[in-house]
Amino acid sequence: MRRELPKTYNPADFEDRIYAEWCENKYFKPSDDTTKPTYTIVIPPPNITGQLHMGHALNNTLQDILIRYKRMKGFATLWLPGTDHASIATEAKIVEVMREEGLTKDDVGREEFLRRAWDWRKKYGGRIIEQLKKLGSSCDWDRERFTMDEGCSRAVKEVFVRLYEKGLIYRGERIINWCPHCKTSISDAEVDYEDQAGHLWHLHYPYKDGSGYVEVATTRPETMLGDTAVAVNPNDPRYAGCVGKTVILPLVGREIPVIADEYVDMEFGTGAVKITPAHDPNDFEVGRRHNLPIVTCMTEDAKITDDYPAYAGMDRYEARKKIVADLEKLGFLSEVEDHAHNVGTCYRCKTTVEPRVSMQWFVKMEPLAKPAIEAVRHGEIKFIPERFEKNYFYWMENIRDWCISRQLWWGHKIPAYYCDACDKMVVTKSDEAPRCSSCGGEMRQDPDTLDTWFSSALWPFSTLGWPDENAEDLRRFYPTNTLVTAYDIITFWVSRMIFSALEFTGKRPFENVLIHGLIRDAEGRKMSKSLGNGVDPLEIIEKYGADALRFALITGNSPGNDIRFSDEKIEAARIFANKLWNAARFVLMNLDNNEIKYPDASTLSVEDKWILTRYEEAIASITSAMERYELGVALSNIYDFTWDVFCDWYIELSKPSLMNKDGAVSPQRSFAAKNTLAFVLTGILKMLHPFMPFITEEIYQSLPRQEGDSKSIMVSPYPTYDEALTFSDDAESMEKVIDAIKAVRARRAEMNVPVSSKAKLYIETKRPDIFGAAAEPFFMRLASASGTQLCDGVPEANAVRIVTSAATIYIPMGELVDLAAEKKRLLTELEKNAGEIERLERKLSNEGFISKAPAAVVEGERAKLKKHREVKAALEAALKALEG
RNA sequence: GGAAGCAUAGCUCAGUUGGUUAGAGCACUUGCUUGACAUGCAAGGGGUCACUGGUUCAAGUCCAGUUGUUUCCACCA
Numbered sequence: 005m006r007r008e009l010p011k012t013y014n015p016a017d018f019e020d021r022i023y024a025e026w027c028e029n030k031y032f033k034p035s036d037d038t039t040k041p042t043y044t045i046v047i048p049p050p051n052i053t054g055q056l057h058m059g060h061a062l063n064n065t066l067q068d069i070l071i072r073y074k075r076m077k078g079f080a081t082l083w084l085p086g087t088d089h090a091s092i093a094t095e096a097k098i099v100e101v102m103r104e105e106g107l108t109k110d111d112v113g114r115e116e117f118l119r120r121a122w123d124w125r126k127k128y129g130g131r132i133i134e135q136l137k138k139l140g141s142s143c144d145w146d147r148e149r150f151t152m153d154e155g156c157s158r159a160v161k162e163v164f165v166r167l168y169e170k171g172l173i174y175r176g177e178r179i180i181n182w183c184p185h186c187k188t189s190i191s192d193a194e195v196d197y198e199d200q201a202g203h204l205w206h207l208h209y210p211y212k213d214g215s216g217y218v219e220v221a222t223t224r225p226e227t228m229l230g231d232t233a234v235a236v237n238p239n240d241p242r243y244a245g246c247v248g249k250t251v252i253l254p255l256v257g258r259e260i261p262v263i264a265d266e267y268v269d270m271e272f273g274t275g276a277v278k279i280t281p282a283h284d285p286n287d288f289e290v291g292r293r294h295n296l297p298i299v300t301c302m303t304e305d306a307k308i309t310d311d312y313p314a315y316a317g318m319d320r321y322e323a324r325k326k327i328v329a330d331l332e333k334l335g336f337l338s339e340v341e342d343h344a345h346n347v348g349t350c351y352r353c354k355t356t357v358e359p360r361v362s363m364q365w366f367v368k369m370e371p372l373a374k375p376a377i378e379a380v381r382h383g384e385i386k387f388i389p390e391r392f393e394k395n396y397f398y399w400m401e402n403i404r405d406w407c408i409s410r411q412l413w414w415g416h417k418i419p420a421y422y423c424d425a426c427d428k429m430v431v432t433k434s435d436e437a438p439r440c441s442s443c444g445g446e447m448r449q450d451p452d453t454l455d456t457w458f459s460s461a462l463w464p465f466s467t468l469g470w471p472d473e474n475a476e477d478l479r480r481f482y483p484t485n486t487l488v489t490a491y492d493i494i495t496f497w498v499s500r501m502i503f504s505a506l507e508f509t510g511k512r513p514f515e516n517v518l519i520h521g522l523i524r525d526a527e528g529r530k531m532s533k534s535l536g537n538g539v540d541p542l543e544i545i546e547k548y549g550a551d552a553l554r555f556a557l558i559t560g561n562s563p564g565n566d567i568r569f570s571d572e573k574i575e576a577a578r579i580f581a582n583k584l585w586n587a588a589r590f591v592l593m594n595l596d597n598n599e600i601k602y603p604d605a606s607t608l609s610v611e612d613k614w615i616l617t618r619y620e621e622a623i624a625s626i627t628s629a630m631e632r633y634e635l636g637v638a639l640s641n642i643y644d645f646t647w648d649v650f651c652d653w654y655i656e657l658s659k660p661s662l663m664n665k666d667g668a669v670s671p672q673r674s675f676a677a678k679n680t681l682a683f684v685l686t687g688i689l690k691m692l693h694p695f696m697p698f699i700t701e702e703i704y705q706s707l708p709r710q711e712g713d714s715k716s717i718m719v720s721p722y723p724t725y726d727e728a729l730t731f732s733d734d735a736e737s738m739e740k741v742i743d744a745i746k747a748v749r750a751r752r753a754e755m756n757v758p759v760s761s762k763a764k765l766y767i768e769t770k771r772p773d774i775f776g777a778a779a780e781p782f783f784m785r786l787a788s789a790s791g792t793q794l795c796d797g798v799p800e801a802n803a804v805r806i807v808t809s810a811a812t813i814y815i816p817m818g819e820l821v822d823l824a825a826e827k828k829r830l831l832t833e834l835e836k837n838a839g840e841i842e843r844l845e846r847k848l849s850n851e852g853f854i855s856k857a858p859a860a861v862v863e864g865e866r867a868k869l870k871k872h873r874e875v876k877a878a879l880e881a882a883l884k885a886l887e888g
Numbered sequence: 889g890g891a892a893g894c895a896u897a898g899c900u901c902a903g904u905u906g907g908u909u910a911g912a913g914c915a916c917u918u919g920c921u922u923g924a925c926a927u928g929c930a931a932g933g934g935g936u937c938a939c940u941g942g943u944u945c946a947a948g949u950c951c952a953g954u955u956g957u958u959u960c961c962a963c964c965a
Contacts, residue, residue: 013927197963204965222965235965269964277965286965346963394892395960402961491960526900528958560901560913564893566958568900572914579927590924632904640902640912655924663923746931753931759920785922786930840909852945861907861946868908 009592009706013578013585015549019698023137031718032142034481035080043079044484045071046464046514047143048497049151051090052125053097056135058523058531058557058569059490061541065554066520066635067488068141072694073630075142076722082481083142084467086149087129091415091456092186092194092352098124098414114413121414125150135542140550140697142718147477149467151459152416159466160416160459161433163508168420168431172368173408175420175429179281179288180407182360183350184306184320188411189364191455192404193496195348195357204273204343205328208336209234209251212259218243218251219338221273223345224283225331226324228253229301229312231260233279235290238264240275254336255327256312263294282361298361304411306358320358365409365418365452369503373400376503379512385502387517388633389564392491399495408455415453423447461500464513471508487514490522491564518633521566523557528568539569551696552577558695559643561636580643581699584692587651588703591681594662600682600710603729607676610778611657613731614738618649619684624725626691635695642692650684653742660781686710687723737774740810741782744775747806748787748813755804755817762790766799769811798885805830805882809871812878827886834879837872844869 010017026032034042045067050060067083075081098121099109109117133148149156167173180189205225208217218234231253236243247264267290268277281291282300291298301309308315308323314330315323331337348357377400379385380393387393409418421430421437425445430438437447462470468482469475483505489498498517505513524530525537532538544553555577561567603616622645629638661669661677686707693700697718704717713720748765757763765783767775772794783789793799795814803814804826847853848865 011924013925195963220965224965267964272964279965284965285963345965348963391892398891398961495961522959562902565901566894570900570914572900575927576913582927583925586925586928588924593924629904634904636902637904644912651924652929656922656929659923750931753919756919759922759930788922836909843909847946850945854945856945857907864908 009585009589009703011589013582013699015551015581015698016546018702019138019140019545019550022698022701023140026142026716026718027145029716031716032083032144033146034082034144037080038480040078040080042082042481042485043071043074044082044084044481045486045488046084046467046484047086048487048489048493049086049088049149049460049463050132050136051093052087052129052132052150053090053093054132056132056139056541058539058541060132060136061139061553062520062523062557062567063488063490064136064139064141065557066518067486068139068697069554069558069635069694070486070488070518071142072697072718073722075718076690076693076720078721082144082147082477084147084149084481085133085136085141085143085145086463086467087132087151088460089125089150089152089415089456091410091412091453092188092190093456094121094124095412095414096186096352109413117413138542138545138550140554142697147467151456151463155469156459156462156466157416159462159470160454161419162471163458163462163504164419164454165431165433166508167367172371173365173431174368175363175365177361177363178366178407179285179359179361180364181348181350181357182304182362183353183355184304184358185353185355186350186412187304189360189362189407189409190350190352190357191407191457194351196351196354197346197348199344200347202343202345202347204341205337206274206339206341207254207278207331208338209253209260209278211246212250212252215249218246218262218276219274220276220278221341222278223343224280224324226308226315226320226327227280227283227301228278228327229256229308229315230280230282230299231256231258231278232281232291232296232299233260233294234262235265235268235277235279236262236275237268237270238266240268240270242275254334255314255330258299263290263296265290265293283359285359288359288361300361302358302360304360364407365420367406367408369403369405372503372507373403375506376400376499379502379506385512385515385517387519389519389562392494392517392519392564395491396494396499400499406455408458409450409452410455411451412453415456416459418450418452418454420450421447422450457496457500460497461504462508464501465505465509482509483511484514486516486518488518488520491519492522494519516633519564521561521564524566524568526568526570528566531569544574548574548578549581549698551581551699555580555639555696558635558639560640563633580647581696583647583651584688584699585703587646587655588685588706590655591678591685592706594678595682595708596675596678597708599708600686601679602711603676603680603683605728605731607672608680608731609661609673609676610734610738610774611654611782612676612680613734615650615654615657615680615684616729617731617735618645619687620725620727620730622649623687623691623723627722627725630694638691639695642688642695646688646692650688654684655681656786657782659785682707683710686713689717690720690723693717737771740771740774740808741779743808744806744811744813745782745787747808748783748789748815751804751806751815752788757788757817759788762788763815763817765789765792766795766803766814766816767792767811768795768797768814771810775811805885807833807875807878807882809875812882823886827883830879830883830886834876834883837876837879841869841872841876844872 048063071081071083181195183190202223204221204223206219206221208219210217220234234251246262249262250259251262253260267286279287279290281288281296281298301312302320303309306320308318310316315326349355350357377397380396419431419433423440423445426443428440428442432438437449440447464484465482469478501513522530529537541553552574556573622641626638626641629641658677658681661673664674689700689704701717769775780792783792799814800816803816806813844865854862
């Protein structure tokens with residue numbers, strides 16, 4: 005049913021209604037037609053704790069554009085949505101909520117905690133999904149997944165067991181990053197470093213034999229409680245005789261050796277380093293090399309252990325003060341320097357990370373990284389833009405083993421079981437705790453959970469049915485085609501999906517990775533909660549509509565680059581939507597109720613042929629940009645074509661054919677014009693639809709249908725380039741008239757002649773076929789002419805002369821014309837013209853250019869020269885006429 | 889410490905594989921209620937494409953260096 009368009013564009017009137025219609029008609033589901041090629045995107049699953057922010061809006065707009073484009077291009081498209089359990093982020097949220105009730109995790113216990121977590125997921129997990137719908141996302145909601153749903157959990161267990169059996173997962177005591185606030189290990193990638201002003205304390209450790217002391221420098225004096233050696237560089241002459249001696253650790257009294265290790269930088273501090281294997285990753289390595297004992301002096305919440313009664317229970321910073329004071333009192337502190345250094349913090353809570361030795365699970369990365377590097381190197385997987393491949397290679401080539409265990413409750417439990425009675429450990433997919441195979445005793449599951457990225461690494465195939473190799477979706481839609489994500493997540497997620505997919509499915513997870521930037525505010529700052537400069541996309545949608553938001557996010561941007569978001573941009577987007585809306589109203593106003601026909605060349609006028617030619621060119625360039633993921637370029641091409649070509653020119657050029665004053669226009673002519681308007685408008689709507697789905701659908705549904713189109717634009721075919729609708733000669737003729745109109749307007753504006761003052765135009769031209777009667781209405785409507793007449797030479801003295809490459813136009817203006825000024829103007833123009841001619845002549849007489857440049861380029865330059873020479877002749881004639 | 893990006897009009901940015909006189913939006917100036925749109929129309933001003941050198945018939949575009957700036961990675965106590 006066709007609808008009348010209201011006078012003003014008001015997106016709130018129709019966006020929700022249209023989205024509901026799409027859902028009802030199941031347009032988001034992939035076509036059942038298995039002969040169609042497939043195109044698949046899996047969504048980067050937002051956290052269930054998440055609220056839609058601008059980053060999501062951009063990320064999902066890009067995906068929706070690609071999916072809608074491919075759908076119209078005839079692919080069976082699947083955009084698979086879902087959410088991530090986000091173990092540490094969600095757990096932190098729930099802990100926070102419980103704290104408000106005065107409860108801790110330990111108070112409620114694991115079972116109750118998980119019950120709360122699932123409740124929380126039920127309550128808020130769907131929130132971001134609803135917000136994605138507001139944006140217009142055309143996901144297949146029936147296939148929505150969750151990283152902790154049954155299928156994904158099965159995949160996680162499968163992967164863990166297979167890696168373990170292959171020897172690629174191991175358990176070991178290592179030093180890891182520990183967050184004393186979240187009380188869990190975190191991976192290297194989860195540590196953020198920030199500059200902090202600190203101090204370098206110089207401490208004296210006396211030799212046991214009483215021969216003085218060695219001076220060490222440290223930024224963390226409290227860790228001295230765990231020192232098990234002092235290290236110096238083996239090549240350091242200052243300490244040549246000291247290696248092998250024993251020092252007595254102040255405050256503690258422990259006897260520790262002085263050792264030599266290359267790790268020590270002679271230039272830094274005093275050249276002597278205290279070694280604390282339990283609380284520093286480098287010291288841990290030194291400790292392993294020298295078989296040093298590991299002495300832990302801090303608890304998991306970063307308090308001093310009971311082994312040191314004087315400081316027991318003190319927080320690490322409190323202990324630092326006390327220890328420094330005590331050392332000073334006893335004369336072991338010689339100097340305190342200011343020292344800026346980088347401190348690792350937890351990416352979740354910003355607490356300073358405490359390196360800590362503990363038993364953790366790791367993935368051995370090197371064997372997995374290798375094929376993942378090859379896949380990108382050989383172009384099996386491409387990054388867009390390509391430069392991000394460098395980041396990827398750097399990370400993958402220097403990869404370290406991945407700590408995957410987390411001391412959290414919310415997440416996938418590690419499928420390892422330990423015997424209570426003996427030390428037996430079993431790794432199994434089974435949900436039942438096995439009996440110990442050695443002693444038959446009870447076994448208990450490892451209490452830890454897996455890093456949240458462990459399950460998201462499997463997302464492209466676990467969501468399609470893996471590990472069931474024969475799952476229908478997996479067979480039909482895997483490997484997926486494009487992954488869309490921001491550059492800050494390449495290491496966390498993209499790289500892990502690649503090696504996981506290659507290892508477990510033997511195929512790449514996706515062929516292209518489209519990287520986008522971050523959204524910044526109008527001043528270029530990152531949007532963040534703490535700065536309070538975040539813009540809520542839902543507010544924008546409410547105020548301006550989802551289409552305007554999408555337009556503002558995409559326009560003027562290229563892959564991988566950050567985007568500044570500002571009120572001006574969103575305002576410009578809405579204005580464009582309004583422009584399109586009104587252009588559509590104009591077309592509708594003039595349209596009969598007929599179906600839109602494919603244009604028939606025999607009925608077309610020169611202006612129709614011109615717009616169709618320009619339209620076909622637009623299809624070619626827009627499609628090419630879409631295929632290259634240059635979505636910003638594609639959109640600006642659509643914008644320019646819509647506004648500058650279609651609205652500003654063709655609609656105006658069509659008016660003489662539509663406004664049939666005294667029956668001068670034939671029904672055939674009027675039909676061709678109306679049909680051309682509707683045909684081109686429909687094409688614009690289709691090309692714009694992936695970017696602005698709502699307004700294009702709303703307008704489309706109010707237009708008569710084009711042959712072969714569906715009732716919804718989103719499942720209509722995308723325009724394809726048709727050479728039969730290009731008419732280069734006619735288009736060129738029309739351009740010449742347009743040039744002349746522009747030149748007349750410019751001169752009139754220059755002379756401050758109001759539009760209302762009409763004047764007859766005399767046109768001297770070698771192309772009377774173009775500038776004859778057919779062109780008259782255009783000059784009358786668009787160049788303030790009262791009429792036009794072809795002439796040969798100056799029609800009367802004191803006429804303004806306007807010179808274009810195809811014609812010289814005279815406007816008799818009587819006294820209005822200042823002869824002296826006119827002469828001056830002609831001379832200036834002639835001078836400009838002469839400059840151009842000289843430049844071109846020089847270029848064309850350059851033998852290197854003629855012989856080496858492509859023929860087409862040379863030809864183009866020749867044509868230009870010819871055109872300029874013609875203008876020169878016309879200008880000279882005009883000047884002569886003026887003087888004579 | 890290592891790496892990458894960016895530097896183009898007053899502002900925000902486009903500018904494909906080198907090939908017209910370097911573009912757009914906003915802002916600015918001037919004139920217009922022209923039968924879809926004043927959320928509009930028309931005309932205009934404004935740029936030594938950061939700097940230096942190189943390759944080329946030809947450089948905003950490719951190469952090297954310099955300066956400024958942003959980001960990522962590493963984490964020497």
